[in-house]
Amino acid sequence: MIDVTVKVPEDRVGEFYEIVGRWLTGEELAVGALGSPVTGLKDWTDSPEDLALARVVWEKLSPRGKAVFSLLMGRPSEKVSAEDLASACDIPNGRYGVAGVLAWPGRHCAAVNRHLPVQWKEGSDDSGGLYWFEPETADLFRKARG
Numbered sequence: 001m002i003d004v005t006v007k008v009p010e011d012r013v014g015e016f017y018e019i020v021g022r023w024l025t026g027e028e029l030a031v032g033a034l035g036s037p038v039t040g041l042k043d044w045t046d047s048p049e050d051l052a053l054a055r056v057v058w059e060k061l062s063p064r065g066k067a068v069f070s071l072l073m074g075r076p077s078e079k080v081s082a083e084d085l086a087s088a089c090d091i092p093n094g095r096y097g098v099a100g101v102l103a104w105p106g107r108h109c110a111a112v113n114r115h116l117p118v119q120w121k122e123g124s125d126d127s128g129g130l131y132w133f134e135p136e137t138a139d140l141f142r143k144a145r146g
Contacts, residue, residue, distance in 0.1 A: 014096060018128070021099020025106025025116045041115045044137045053112040054144035060108045064091055064101045066145075068131075072118060073142050076135040079121075082128030095128020117141060 008016045026041060044050050061069060067089040072080060080088075082095035091097040106116040117137040123129045133141070 017096045018099055021096070021103055022120065024103035026110045041110060042113055044114055044117055044140055046136060046140055051140060051143055053114060054140050056112060057105065057108045058141065058144045061105055064089055065105050068098065068101055069141060070145070072131060072133045073138040076133050076138040079130035079132045081123060081130055085131060098128065
């Protein structure tokens with residue numbers, strides 16, 4: 001990995017971190033956000049192969065990554081704001097910290113040719129977006145967690 005220094009307008013630093021965090025998680029971004037989207041990654045299924053891959057990913061998660069996954073897996077389909085996730089999982093820097101915590105899980109998932117199982121969409125307020133697990137994926141990762 002290399003360090004990259006970029007000048008960003010002060011009033012857009014938050015947006016910059018959010019976009020970079022989403023990109024690092026492997027989220028498919030709209031063309032124009034950062035060029036062409038990540039392609040070729042597969043969705044998670046309930047197959048034995050994906051259970052084995054989910055176990056590999058789970059074991060590589062940081063304690064905060066496991067906390068975020070566990071909270072979301074415990075509330076399938078419930079959309080949780082980034083600020084609420086940061087507070088509940090003791091993540092510094094609020095919503096920007098959540099994007100950072102999910103960066104490595106995104107890489108771990110991409111390494112096994114799968115999308116990050118955490119879904120994301122922009123919120124209607126300043127909460128930093130909404131995160132959730134779909135029920136089937138939550139079930140898969142609960143099994144992987146053991």
